[in-house]
Amino acid sequence: MQTNTIYILLADDDEDDRTFFRDAFAEIKINANVNVVHDGEELMSYLKRTDIILPHILFLDLNMPRKNGLECLAEIKQLEHLNDMAVAIYSTSASEKDIEESFVRGANIYIKKPNDFDSLIKTLNIATTINWQYHTDSLNKDTFLLRIE
Amino acid sequence: MRIKDFVFSSPFLKVLFVSLIFLLLFLSSIIYKNTLQVSNSTKWVVHSYKVHLALDRLMLTLKDAETGQRGFIMTHDKNYLKPYLGSKIKVRSTLAQLKWLSSDNTEQEKNIEKLEEMVELRFGYLRYSMYQDSLGSMNKQNLKESLDTGRNLMDTIEVHANKMIALEQYYLEKRNENYVSKTTVTPLLILLIVLFSLAIFSMAYFKINKDLSVMEETNRQLMITNESNRQAEKIGGFCTWTWDLKTGELKYSDNLYELLGCEPQSFKPTRKSFTAFIHPEDRQKITEEAAALLIENKQLIQHFRVIRKDGAIRHFKSIARTIDHKDKRTVIGIMNDITDQNEANFAIEQRNFELEQINGELESFNHVTSHDLQEPLRKIQTFISRISSNDMDSMSETGREYIGKILSAATKMRTLIDDLLLFSRTNKADKIFEKADLNELFQNSLQELAQAIQEKKATVTADPLPELQVIPYQIQQLFTNLISNSLKYSRPDINPAITIRSEKISISQMAPSEAKPDKIFYQISVSDNGMGFDPQFSESIFTLFQRLHSSSEFPGTGIGLAICKKIIENHKGTIKAQGRLNEGAVFTFFLPE
Numbered sequence: 001m002q003t004n005t006i007y008i009l010l011a012d013d014d015e016d017d018r019t020f021f022r023d024a025f026a027e028i029k030i031n032a033n034v035n036v037v038h039d040g041e042e043l044m045s046y047l048k049r050t051d052i053i054l055p056h057i058l059f060l061d062l063n064m065p066r067k068n069g070l071e072c073l074a075e076i077k078q079l080e081h082l083n084d085m086a087v088a089i090y091s092t093s094a095s096e097k098d099i100e101e102s103f104v105r106g107a108n109i110y111i112k113k114p115n116d117f118d119s120l121i122k123t124l125n126i127a128t129t130i131n132w133q134y135h136t137d138s139l140n141k142d143t144f145l146l147r148i149e
Numbered sequence: 150m151r152i153k154d155f156v157f158s159s160p161f162l163k164v165l166f167v168s169l170i171f172l173l174l175f176l177s178s179i180i181y182k183n184t185l186q187v188s189n190s191t192k193w194v195v196h197s198y199k200v201h202l203a204l205d206r207l208m209l210t211l212k213d214a215e216t217g218q219r220g221f222i223m224t225h226d227k228n229y230l231k232p233y234l235g236s237k238i239k240v241r242s243t244l245a246q247l248k249w250l251s252s253d254n255t256e257q258e259k260n261i262e263k264l265e266e267m268v269e270l271r272f273g274y275l276r277y278s279m280y281q282d283s284l285g286s287m288n289k290q291n292l293k294e295s296l297d298t299g300r301n302l303m304d305t306i307e308v309h310a311n312k313m314i315a316l317e318q319y320y321l322e323k324r325n326e327n328y329v330s331k332t333t334v335t336p337l338l339i340l341l342i343v344l345f346s347l348a349i350f351s352m353a354y355f356k357i358n359k360d361l362s363v364m365e366e367t368n369r370q371l372m373i374t375n376e377s378n379r380q381a382e383k384i385g386g387f388c389t390w391t392w393d394l395k396t397g398e399l400k401y402s403d404n405l406y407e408l409l410g411c412e413p414q415s416f417k418p419t420r421k422s423f424t425a426f427i428h429p430e431d432r433q434k435i436t437e438e439a440a441a442l443l444i445e446n447k448q449l450i451q452h453f454r455v456i457r458k459d460g461a462i463r464h465f466k467s468i469a470r471t472i473d474h475k476d477k478r479t480v481i482g483i484m485n486d487i488t489d490q491n492e493a494n495f496a497i498e499q500r501n502f503e504l505e506q507i508n509g510e511l512e513s514f515n516h517v518t519s520h521d522l523q524e525p526l527r528k529i530q531t532f533i534s535r536i537s538s539n540d541m542d543s544m545s546e547t548g549r550e551y552i553g554k555i556l557s558a559a560t561k562m563r564t565l566i567d568d569l570l571l572f573s574r575t576n577k578a579d580k581i582f583e584k585a586d587l588n589e590l591f592q593n594s595l596q597e598l599a600q601a602i603q604e605k606k607a608t609v610t611a612d613p614l615p616e617l618q619v620i621p622y623q624i625q626q627l628f629t630n631l632i633s634n635s636l637k638y639s640r641p642d643i644n645p646a647i648t649i650r651s652e653k654i655s656i657s658q659m660a661p662s663e664a665k666p667d668k669i670f671y672q673i674s675v676s677d678n679g680m681g682f683d684p685q686f687s688e689s690i691f692t693l694f695q696r697l698h699s700s701s702e703f704p705g706t707g708i709g710l711a712i713c714k715k716i717i718e719n720h721k722g723t724i725k726a727q728g729r730l731n732e733g734a735v736f737t738f739f740l741p742e
Contacts, residue, residue, distance in 0.1 A: 092524045115563065118534060118538070120531065
């Protein structure tokens, strides 16, 4: 395992989306370690495990069974050891309500799932190469939503 | 207060009446007193007359006696002696009468005593003359002397009697003076009283007459008012009652009985008789509240159920309050049968609830269909993009063509879903109005459309726009939709020119059906030189999914203008479209100030 490897975690209940996600990362020329969980509850128990390396970025789907993305987000922000983890909302919806809610609850970026594969690659590329420190400090409603069509 | 009002006010009338009575009593007592005095005077006249008469009779009797005696002396015929013989008794009774008449007058009493003495003396001489005569002719000298002395005495008596008469006359005159002075005053007084009474009677008559006609008119008005009240109660389905707290008397209007299902005035209005109609479950509460009204003395509104005579349960609303007039306190009440109203309200509420539910369902249906459709569509698009980048080369010509068609169909579906989402978002209730500069919103729209404007070589000119209370993102959407509409339906041979005009107008310039009264509106129009449209479509153009062109000519969803209409409706304005085929279109909307 190399030191400049970037650890990525995706929480999404949709199998196709998980496949797209993995395939996209396979195309991106970076050292990425992609893990996936299938729903909110699995996500939370995974993040509470001690034998894992905490992900740098969590891609969090909002619409999941058992525990949805927003609930998970709220719980994550309560946990101190996850403070350094960037949370990227990764959702089909681009409704004002969802965007505002996740902004208020402390997500770092909002990604609307793109409609074609090339856009997906571009989006994920940007999302993983962001200078998170800088991005988080200057976060506002306009920079929060990442949308590449 | 005006003088007339004061004069006829009842305290004034009371005072006037009482003082008039006293005045009349006073005058009557004076008259009574005077009349008494007049009758007194008359008595004194009679008295004097009687004294006079008695004295005359006395003299006459004496003279008769004297004459009789002379006759006897001359003829010695005993018949002549008759007056002489009876005269003494006559004289004595006359003297007694005189004494009695003058018992209150000492001077006359003395005179009478003196007269009596002289009369006795006269009788003495008479007897003496008779004696001398009986002695025969030798005593002729003595007889003559006696007769002479008698004669002289008689003269003295006459003088004395005359003196008495004069005295009586003097008294009478003195009394008469008094009498005359009073009898001249009395008729004047009576006349005065009669005139005065007449004046008062005519005043009273006038006043009563006037009051009577006023009362008649008031009665007539009252009758009319009563009748119109009765009609109003009947039509309005309400009734009234009054309760005089002083006498405890209750009065019900006719309609109260009818609302209870009874014949008017078919039972005696008492608290008990009404309470019997109140639903047993409401009875206690109503009675307690009514008792509280009497203590707190304010308006009381009650709702209760009534069981009508026919057994039907009706809902009543009652409003009662006390009114004080002088020292009389009365409770007045109005009751409504609100059963129908309640039922209608309930039905409306029910309907509203259902509508809200249906609306909610529709909204969530709209949301779900457009939102949840996105997910599979996105996957289709993504898979196609993967196929087209990876496997296009190994596909046949037809396969590639089909993939292309699937891609364009999916893209079209995407636009449709996005527009539908936008439309459903425009529908939503969470609209926040804030003061916004429409120029700014318009510039934002131009920026959004900058690329399209450039591509079409369009010119956009605009008047200065106002600052209004709006939902900013919706107005921006409105500008975007209208301008992009103009860009889209431009004529290929001519550069699009879009003009935005703004004008402040008052209600009179608008058709009454198009706006609420008393409002200032901004009329903003977006006009172009594009293809325009057939005027017959100027209404239907705003209908959802309504399209005037085939999608091969102009791709579109038919939602854009529907959104515009929705936005304007959200702002309580109106929008209309005017167009002429191949000449251009004008979209005009009105926004309230």
